[in-house]
Amino acid sequence: MKRVNFFYSTKLTFDDYVHNHSFALRVIPPETDTQHILSCSLNIAPYIPTKQTVDAFGNNVTAGYMRDDHRFLDFEIKGSAQVNHNKRRTDYMPCYLYQSQYTKPDNGLKTFYESIKKKCTGTVAEKAEYICNILSGTVEYEKGFTDTTTTAEQAFALKKGVCQDFSHILISLLRMEGIPARYIAGLAFCDGETHSWVEYWTGDHWEGIDPANNCPVNDDYIVISQGRDFRDCAIDRGVMFGKYTKQLQLVRSEMT
């Protein structure tokens, strides 16, 4: 058990004024069995009223709409939580067993799975660790080759990627093995940005595993959102109108 302070901010700056801007943020960490949120404040600038809901996957959604012209949208969360991974999460959904948009394997990934499946034996945890271990020896952590639209099969073909790609490939392989798995977006000590990892279903609860670092998840990890893949977990999604909607995104996170 550990008490952690977290901070996360995004600054979106547009090249020109935009208007009729709708957004949905998944940025407020959910209260779960493993993390008790002691405090959390969300600040959005320019000021606009927002509404909170909880989506199908258990994520906190903050929705807002800015009709008038504006050139930026900044938001930040600041808070603290009591984290205890000895407690177990049991919020299962059957869809986690099935491949989703980002994890659907092509022949390359299927062949790879076929080549490792024989040695993949033991308990669910042993299988997951085995696959994660093999993956970390096969794909290299390298920035700049993939982006948020890269799928598991694309990243696997490149043999390069970042935490998001490692998560997608691992989820794809686990689901091929018949193990339900979900994508986690969150904060971890080792990152200056957001981090991503995977939870697999043991048959009775979720266990966290961090494929980018090839290690189990401990009390240094805070879950912000979860879902079938990145698509369900994007921290911010928005639609706006304007002449130039190109944007610059600056992200910062901290955990102490």
Added chain:
Amino acid sequence: MTQQVQFTKAVGNASEINELLRRYGVKFGIYKNGVFNEQFFPFDPIPRVITAEDFQSMEKGLAQRVKALNEFLFDIYHEKKIVHDGIIPEDFIYISKGYLAECEGITPKNNVYSHISGIDLVQAKNGEWYILEDNLRIPSGASYPLIARDLTRIAAPQAFEENPIIDNRGYAELLKETMENVNCGGARAILTPGRYNAAYFEHSYLAELTDSVLVQNDELFVEDNILYYHTYSGGKSRIGVLYRRIADEYLDPLTFLPESLIGIPNLMEAYRSGNVGIINAPGNGVADDKGIYYFVPKMIKYYLGEEPILKNAPTYLPFYEEDMKYVMEHLDKLVIKDVAEAGGYGVVFGSKLTKEKLEEFRKTIIAEPRRFIAQEVIDFLDLPIIEDNETVMRKADLRAFVLSGAETKVWASGLTRFSRNPDSFVVNSSQGGGFKDTWVLSR
């Protein structure tokens, strides 16, 4: 048949009504090879006639089926009891493209999912009706018999004086009631993707009939999780129920396809918060999936504890070993449907394939058993249509409209579609078929 001939005489020549239809602009858009064409939907003046007795049992059977389908949708997006109890294998739910995990846990107002259901039936030569498929997403076509009836009434008023035909104009009131039943406070609206959509004519026609605002997405926005439309004066006005005529995936770019340009950002948040009714509910595709069709009679027993009144066409699921064996042995006699396709696409008649194609197809089915269903070809009762002043017999089906408001009601009319090609069983309007009015007799 003598009755049919009598009706032919009663309504006279098609040309006058077709001319009226053309003038009123009843059209149907079709895409072919990426090109949009607006086509006239050919009308045949000889109505399909359903006797009062036939309609009574059909009515009960359809209401029963739609009730069970609504229960199923509620169950799937909540407790999933039907899966836990082993009635439907889990795979069939979660591999279905129509299942939307994003809709888990959402409870639509009054638990109605399929407000407007288009159930396609065929009548066999022995007079028995069979269900061909359920359409629970955005079934179209109700406007065609409505407007054709209006025009026939002008062209041949005596037919309605001489015959006990139930007036079908009640659809407007029925639809209005159905919309009001899930209105969360505000105006009624019909959302159209615009005039290049195949059913644009229908969208505008239904808006007029139900006194709803006809809107496109750029006139709408969600603020404080409430759906509004921009008014002419620059203000905003709340929408309480949205009869949307765009597919689920395009409905909300912040929940579904981010590249959708025809959706409304955060509509799903407004919906989840109970601030707007959406007709039909997003996620209904899981219940009208061709693979799920097989299980509907089981659903009726499971949820309602009743025996199904209307039969399914005899259907086989290659997913089950026993059925696969049968399908492989009788492939040349069966009709095979790709569960992911709609609108008459992806339908293959084994009898129409060459030996080579048949073998190729066999391999496809073995490789992807979940993708297909196989059905016995039903010996349809052909209906007379007029072609070049002669009466010829053609295959036809019936789309019955079932509306679920406070009660589940079957519209005493429906869209009868026929194939203009004498060899074809495919009657879909997107495949160039024509339509007839459907007369339900009151006695």
